[in-house]
Amino acid sequence: MEYVLETRNLEKKYKKFKALKNVNMHLPKGAIYGLIGKNGAGKTTLIRLICGLQKVTNGSYTIFGILNNSKKINMARKRIGAIIEQPSICLDMNAKDNLIEQCKIIGLPLNNDIKEILKTVGLDDVGKKKATNFSLGMKQRLGLAIALVGHPDFIILDEPINGLDPEGIIEIRELIIKLNQEKGITFLISSHYLDELAKIATHYGFIDNGEIIKEISNEELIKNCRKRTEIRVSDVKECVKYLEQEKISYEVISEEQINIYDDINISEFVVSLSNRNCTIIEFKEKEETLENYYINLIGGEGNV
Numbered sequence: 001m002e003y004v005l006e007t008r009n010l011e012k013k014y015k016k017f018k019a020l021k022n023v024n025m026h027l028p029k030g031a032i033y034g035l036i037g038k039n040g041a042g043k044t045t046l047i048r049l050i051c052g053l054q055k056v057t058n059g060s061y062t063i064f065g066i067l068n069n070s071k072k073i074n075m076a077r078k079r080i081g082a083i084i085e086q087p088s089i090c091l092d093m094n095a096k097d098n099l100i101e102q103c104k105i106i107g108l109p110l111n112n113d114i115k116e117i118l119k120t121v122g123l124d125d126v127g128k129k130k131a132t133n134f135s136l137g138m139k140q141r142l143g144l145a146i147a148l149v150g151h152p153d154f155i156i157l158d159e160p161i162n163g164l165d166p167e168g169i170i171e172i173r174e175l176i177i178k179l180n181q182e183k184g185i186t187f188l189i190s191s192h193y194l195d196e197l198a199k200i201a202t203h204y205g206f207i208d209n210g211e212i213i214k215e216i217s218n219e220e221l222i223k224n225c226r227k228r229t230e231i232r233v234s235d236v237k238e239c240v241k242y243l244e245q246e247k248i249s250y251e252v253i254s255e256e257q258i259n260i261y262d263d264i265n266i267s268e269f270v271v272s273l274s275n276r277n278c279t280i281i282e283f284k285e286k287e288e289t290l291e292n293y294y295i296n297l298i299g300g301e302g303n304v
């Protein structure tokens with residue numbers, strides 16, 4: 001697997017306080033990676049380290065395979081566009097002038113890209129309106145346009161939907177999907193809204209108290225949250241033969257446990273297994289929401 005970002009035992013201390021502890025994170029190329037954690041979990045600190053805004057205390061990370069203490073790390077960082085906390089917008093300038101300013105800051109020649117970028121983020125028709133008069137959603141899209149000026153392969157967004165109204169949230173979501181699918185841009189998005197990120201993320205990292213407590217792909221997460229019947233049986237092989245025969249969707253979890261994903265007629269199931277000398281030891285129906293999954297991960301509702 002090719003990783004755009006990989007961290008190894010990354011640690012950040014503010015005096016004696018460890019804001020990040022042994023963070024091991026793997027962000028695949030082409031992913032939309034949701035970094036999920038409650039307020040104060042360490043999301044912004046992690047992003048600031050990756051962007052080179054703060055120094056690492058211990059451990060390391062690579063961006064596009066380049067190690068953080070390599071001389072080439074600044075070249076790798078040039079391939080990143082980031083919005084951390086607030087988009088860096090000049091409020092007394094219009095959208096176009098903001099992009100011209102960004103070209104100057106990063107030393108790029110002015111070209112037709114600006115028009116194209118404004119079109120991409122849906123700000124090509126705002127004319128001379130100053131950014132100060134933009135809605136929050138427009139400001140966020142302008143922030144993304146500024147991040148796009150350097151043609152990044154990797155965009156980092158820190159809490160991009162904070163404060164946005166439902167329409168603004170949809171606009172940002174659609175824009176992220178468009179940039180990911182059409183331009184192949186990899187995203188790292190921090191948020192404490194799991195449900196919102198679940199609409200776009202392909203991968204997740206759950207961070208709590210400065211630690212990545214779980215990394216999981218969207219596919220695995222859906223599988224974990226899927227409605228299922230978990231059974232423990234005395235003879236998995238016989239049970240599997242029956243499920244195959246009846247074309248029932250299942251997964252063998254261990255030598256004793258099988259998860260069944262189709263609806264089954266329980267009495268028929270019990271009798272059929274019994275005829276095969278297979279006893280059901282335990283039978284549990286399960287369905288988990290994403291929110292529940294998260295709460296269970298970080299250890300109880302009081303923690304969210």
Ligand code: ATP
Nearest residue numbers: 014017019037038039040041042043044045046192
């Ligand atoms: P939020 O969603 O509220 O922005 P976060 O997950 O981004 O939270 P961070 O801002 O990374 O969390 O903060 C992680 C921890 O580190 C918090 O306990 C915070 O108080 C602490 N912290 C952050 N910056 C500093 C600093 N400069 N000095 C001391 N402690 C800090």
